[in-house]
Amino acid sequence: MRESRRPGAYSCGLDAALDVIGGKWKVVIVWALEERPRRFGELRRMVKGVSEKVLAAHLRELEEDGIVRREDFGEVPPRVEYSLTPMGVSLNAALGPLGAWGDVHVRGVAPH
Amino acid sequence: MRESRRPGAYSCGLDAALDVIGGKWKVVIVWALEERPRRFGELRRMVKGVSEKVLAAHLRELEEDGIVRREDFGEVPPRVEYSLTPMGVSLNAALGPLGAWGDVHVRGVAPH
DNA sequence: ACAAGTACGCACTTCGAAGTGAGTGCGCAC
């Protein structure tokens, strides 16, 4: 189990942000939710290589951190939708420059 | 040993960037080099909690990735200085928004 | 004479995140 966030335990905002997106698949999940809400199985197919256990765990953590919202339509068979909260949207925006940097300096993709 | 970077192996620039700064202490190291070049022992004291082994390993990886420059003044006792390359400076800039996001949304520090 | 600082390298251990494979209870298509 992960300890809950300890305000003031970080030396800078970068520490804090990296703690939130620290999981192996977190950024990919957040990125996959950018366009529109997604269902669990949908995410499972989009985020290639992730196991169900880890996907579920990461989604729960992201929910605890206020990044994603989980909506359970109490239907049967189960139907659950995950979407970004405003905080999640702003996180995605903050990740933009870093993604662009990676494109240019690591992948060698021209910014045009 | 770490495999060298594989161009094209990333699904997006974010993957690539996170691979580069993936180490536990990488961002703190880069952040510590922002102001001016630093010596090994100096970094060791700044980056609290890091072991010498890991600091040396991370510095070597960051050098391989073109983020930091290592300058060895062949003196005795040894004197080595680490500084950011232009690419390192741009990385730091790209990390800015993420740090600000963490300050505001995780640490609750007002922007202003 | 002795400890401490310099910039590391090496062998060993630890520990937790992630991977694996199974089960659940229900509906629907074949």
Added chain:
DNA sequence: GTGCGCACTCACTTCGAAGTGCGTACTTGT
């Protein structure tokens, strides 16, 4: 009636990043 998809949970294993402790060859400080 058999199997698949849904959205998970649980127990177990693996594996590699990070931690620990020691050694180096030399200089400076007390």
